[in-house]
Amino acid sequence: MVDATPDSSHIEQTTFIIRYLTRELQEFFVQEHFLTFVDCCKKTGLEIAMLILETLKQFGMPLADCRGQGYDNAANMSGKYNGAQQHILAENPLCLYSPCACRSLNLCGADSAACCKEAVTFFGMVQTVYNPFSSSPQRWSILHENIGSSLQSLSGTRWTDRVASVHHLQLNCQEYAQLWSNFIH
Template identity: 30%
Template sequence: MRLTTSLDVARLLLGLGLALHGNDEPAILSIRRGNFLEILTLYSLRNVDVRNVIKKNAPANLQLTSLDIQKQIISACASETTKDIISDIGDKYFALLLDEARDNSIKEQMAVVIRYANNRGEVLDRFVGVVHVKDTTAVSLKSSIDDFFSKHGLSMSKVRGQGYDGDSNMRGELNGLKTLILNEDPYARYVHCFAHQLQLVVVAAVEGNQFVSDFIDYMSFVTNVVSASCKRKDELRQKQHEVMVKQLETGHVTTSRGLNQETSLTRPGDTRWGSHYKTIIRLLSMWSSVTKVLTYIYKDGSERKSRGKVVGLLDTMEKYEFVFIAHLMKVSIGHNKWFITVLATKRSEYYWSYEFGCIC
């Protein structure tokens, strides 16, 4: 009963993607001892059988609630989940998708994702593990992949596609990871990550047009100024709320689930072009509220330099070029994503990747 209860609580938290342990678990008098112990306590209050076998009613060396036990349960769940995925893959062909990044402890980690078609013909992407690598050279990554495949009983001969970004260590023609795998399996065709290709194409196009490039810079500047403090964010929400109430009263907008909800400006990300589209949409929908907040910042600003920047932003936003490019980018990005994606890839690679499900 004690073991089953601990497993039930751990599986619930893992399924929700929540942390198990807290920062103050050893302190008995702590009111927040982590999700695992708190849910376990609630469980015991509702179930007498559980209450009789945990905590003070359990042997001191068999509590099954310590941090080490929690980590072991997590590892066991991860192992069983990976086994189930590998079993579902079986002897089928699959595509290998990889990416590496540093974690908070400044360690290079390689995420491994496998794409395959199950017995029902459904194309599935399955995250099968994170592998620690000493460095990001192609040889090191290939060695880590070989060890990973050997551990889980996968064969390189079953790989029918590789999906990475465009870094030289990944797609190098002589010593890149894709070349090392192709030397071993000539059918493991490499496809450059489509999201990465699209980002490179759009960034290059923007940098080549001075008006659009300036618009993106000013848009980011407006977002940073308006969202620089909680006070400014609250002011923006209040102004937008007043605008929405007025529009609802006049019948210009209607209410429904998912429509006209409370929102705020979002900072565009450097590596996700879709975030620019979201920022443009919100800037246009909150135009009057943003200009009112900027005017408020100018009137109450204490620093002459900051007030000068705000005046410059207001002048820029009132120019025809800024408004025109905002609407142009809204239409271009919002309604032509699929067309841009096709242009960003070779037609042969596009159709091949569609057929074999090898798009990263």
């Protein structure tokens, strides 16, 4: 399983997770382990497939032993003509692609919330509180000095980030309001 996201220093980090079966007596167990982070600024399906193949080779994992691949639904990953999954499949026809169900659920939640004007207004207000602080290192420093916690930007697809954003705001709502009123006066 491979997914990429920019880290706090704006470097695209590609995460590799390996899922495999172990057998004890007559029982099989699914094991899942983090393998590595790899910096990746390349975005085409072929480039990502080559990164995957290189990384597996580095760790001594033959592609011939792989039976599945899981990514998000982005075209460069899931595309059936030029997506990473298709390039991997061309190398090993037994390495079947399965879209990430959690990612699909997140996208469904994001689309559903976008249809609800109350949700759009609410999350828009949360982002509006975040923006002025995040756009100024001085304000961000004052925020940390006075409140001791930070705000988080909203993610378009990661609902756990939205929960964290609302949680910080909920815990310190009066403090944020007081701090902001000091800025505008």
